[in-house]
Amino acid sequence: MKLTLDVATKRFSEKFSASAKLAQDATKYIPGGGSRSIVKVGPHPIFVENGEGAYITTVEGHKLCDFHNNFSTNVLGHNHPEIRKALEEVCNQGWSFGNPTKYEAQLARILCERIESVERVVFMMSGTEACMASATLARAFTGKGKIAKLEGGYHGTSNDFWWSIHPDGPSFVNCGLSTNPKPSPESLGVPEALRGNTITMPQNDLDTCVRIIRENAKDLAAVILELQTGAGGLITLERNFVEGLRAVTRELGIVLIFDEVISFRMDEGGMQNIYDIKPDLTCMGKAIGGGIPIGAVGGLDEIMQLNETGQVFHSGTHHGHALSCAAGVACLTNFTQPLIEKMNQQGQKIKNDLLQFVTEKNYPVNLTGIGSAIGFEMLDQAGRSINSCRDIMTYCDDTASQTFNFELITRGYLPMWSRGQAVLCTPLTDDNIGGFIETAKEILEEMY
Numbered sequence: 001m002k003l004t005l006d007v008a009t010k011r012f013s014e015k016f017s018a019s020a021k022l023a024q025d026a027t028k029y030i031p032g033g034g035s036r037s038i039v040k041v042g043p044h045p046i047f048v049e050n051g052e053g054a055y056i057t058t059v060e061g062h063k064l065c066d067f068h069n070n071f072s073t074n075v076l077g078h079n080h081p082e083i084r085k086a087l088e089e090v091c092n093q094g095w096s097f098g099n100p101t102k103y104e105a106q107l108a109r110i111l112c113e114r115i116e117s118v119e120r121v122v123f124m125m126s127g128t129e130a131c132m133a134s135a136t137l138a139r140a141f142t143g144k145g146k147i148a149k150l151e152g153g154y155h156g157t158s159n160d161f162w163w164s165i166h167p168d169g170p171s172f173v174n175c176g177l178s179t180n181p182k183p184s185p186e187s188l189g190v191p192e193a194l195r196g197n198t199i200t201m202p203q204n205d206l207d208t209c210v211r212i213i214r215e216n217a218k219d220l221a222a223v224i225l226e227l228q229t230g231a232g233g234l235i236t237l238e239r240n241f242v243e244g245l246r247a248v249t250r251e252l253g254i255v256l257i258f259d260e261v262i263s264f265r266m267d268e269g270g271m272q273n274i275y276d277i278k279p280d281l282t283c284m285g286k287a288i289g290g291g292i293p294i295g296a297v298g299g300l301d302e303i304m305q306l307n308e309t310g311q312v313f314h315s316g317t318h319h320g321h322a323l324s325c326a327a328g329v330a331c332l333t334n335f336t337q338p339l340i341e342k343m344n345q346q347g348q349k350i351k352n353d354l355l356q357f358v359t360e361k362n363y364p365v366n367l368t369g370i371g372s373a374i375g376f377e378m379l380d381q382a383g384r385s386i387n388s389c390r391d392i393m394t395y396c397d398d399t400a401s402q403t404f405n406f407e408l409i410t411r412g413y414l415p416m417w418s419r420g421q422a423v424l425c426t427p428l429t430d431d432n433i434g435g436f437i438e439t440a441k442e443i444l445e446e447m448y
């Protein structure tokens with residue numbers, strides 16, 4: 001008998017029944033039972049008791065091998081002794097002051113030393129705020145108002161960027177043709193008056209993007225992109241596409257922003273170091289705080305100076321918080337290039353092995369991504385090539401994808417099941433990687 005979504009959902013619900021109860025109880029006080037829409041995919045979220053190294057333990061007492069890592073944040077896994085030590089040190093000193101602490105400058109220095117394009121940097125509490133601040137800096141620097149983003153790009157939950165993260169496939173009625181895209185709001189509540197402030201462009205289609213950028217150049221403050229997307233489906237931008245965007249933005253005096261909130265983890269100098277392309281501004285978050293809330297934007301000194309002169313106001317009660325910065329310093333000090341490379345190779349092994357397997361079997365499964373992030377999409381038919389979020393939305397078989405993801409979890413491996421992605425952390429052993437591959441193969445054989 002084929003493995004179906006009904007069977008997978010039933011097994012998931014039986015295994016995580018205590019979580020179902022907690023989720024149900026929480027809805028009395030929290031709409032939907034939790035404050036992150038993204039964790040509410042499937043029958044219910046899985047509540048966690050604790051995390052250690054590459055594993056989490058759920059409230060039911062099940063140990064799951066973590067291929068989720070809080071949406072890529074936990075590069076060193078859970079409860080890393082050095083991060084823990086840094087947090088304890090801060091706690092012993094007190095943790096909320098209206099004054100700076102030494103940790104903020106230490107983290108700033110590490111980021112400037114690691115990322116060549118980052119000459120100076122400021123902090124905030126989230127990646128969302130980092131992207132918002134980058135847009136403000138770009139507008140102030142250029143004196144222009146509009147921002148261009150790629151379809152499928154996720155830059156947090158603010159009105160500037162909440163457009164066409166998941167263009168509404170398969171007919172794309174609200175988004176137009178990919179060669180002439182129209183921004184479609186990702187959520188109710190995005191002010192209609194802002195339509196037109198954000199311009200959307202197709203991924204990996206340089207000619208169309210260059211045409212759109214030239215047409216809008218006199219109003220365009222910035223182009224923002226993720227070198228490899230996450231929330232909008234895992235698409236890696238082609239290097240010559242990014243190089244083309246770098247050239248045209250430089251020519252036209254438009255600020256180029258790389259959102260490296262996720263992709264920073266791919267190299268000690270961020271994914272931009274792999275591409276060898278320098279943006280004007282870089283947004284960061286997640287890993288740079290060692291698991292404590294953080295965001296940062298850094299880049300060319302001539303832009304960042306606007307914060308120094310006060311022409312651009314930058315403030316927040318918890319900006320540069322000692323806990324986030326101390327944890328970030330401990331995390332990055334231990335997140336070294338050899339470890340990053342080992343993890344990237346493990347990611348490549350998962351993709352290579354599974355790609356070979358699905359190709360041999362002629363299964364309709366696509367694997368995307370480079371480095372320590374892996375995208376796996378179940379598609380309508382085998383052999384499709386996926387180059388943009390529109391391709392994913394057009395060809396993805398959601399039922400099959402959910403079946404695969406729920407089964408992985410029930411069998412002990414926790415992917416980012418809302419997205420059909422996995423992301424690694426350094427404590428994962430080669431045995432863990434092998435176990436993930438074999439389990440994925442078993443599930444696919446039962447599904448197809």
Ligand code: PMP
Nearest residue numbers: 126127128154155156261262285
């Ligand atoms: N940019 C990217 C690329 C992200 O993946 C995220 C978070 N998933 C953000 C920005 C927003 O970060 P945060 O959730 O910390 O606000």
